Every structure is written in structure tokens, then in C-alpha cells.
Amino acid sequence: MTRQALTDLASKFRTTPVLVDKLSPNTIAEVAAKRKEISEKFLSGIGVEVGAGNRPFSVPRHAQVFYGDIRNLVALQQYFKNDAVTEGM
Incomplete structure (x- = not known):
């Protein structure tokens, strides 16, 4: 798959990274425990x-x-506005 095809595919499933910030601490802890x-x-x-961003699976x-991303x-850190990202590419 070409880089452009991956970019096009990713744009169809893009989510807003800010949504995690709106969850309660209890919900975040529950999700983390379930993922683990x-x-x-x-x-x-x-x-x-692929596409772990700032929330890689345990x-x-x-x-x-x-x-992979x-x-x-650097682009991942800028996109998620933090350094808690896994390295892409």
C-alpha cells in the first residue's frame, strides 16, 4: 500500500484526539484496565x-x-500536542 493510500484511508477514520481529555479519571482507568x-x-x-498515537495498547x-503510523x-507529537506518543514510520 502506498503512503498516499494509507493517508487517504486514515483520513476516513480520523478521530479527534481531544475526546480522551473529556473522559472522567475513573472512565480512563476502567478503559486502561480493560485494554490491559x-x-x-x-x-x-x-x-x-498501526496508528497507536498517544494511546498504544498495553x-x-x-x-x-x-x-507504525x-x-x-515529531508530527505525532504535534498532532496529539504531547510527547506521550509511540514512534511512527
């Missing part, structure tokens, strides 16, 4: 998480993840 539970149950081996010790690290 899911990762422990279903993730193993080596894989790629990775259990028995798994290894590489991150249509943006590089």
Missing part, C-alpha cells in the same frame, strides 16, 4: 500496532510490538 486485560489474553509473539511481557515522531 484484553492484551494479556489475546496478544503474544511479535506484531505491529503490551504483555510475552509480546513484542513495533509501531503515517506520521513521524
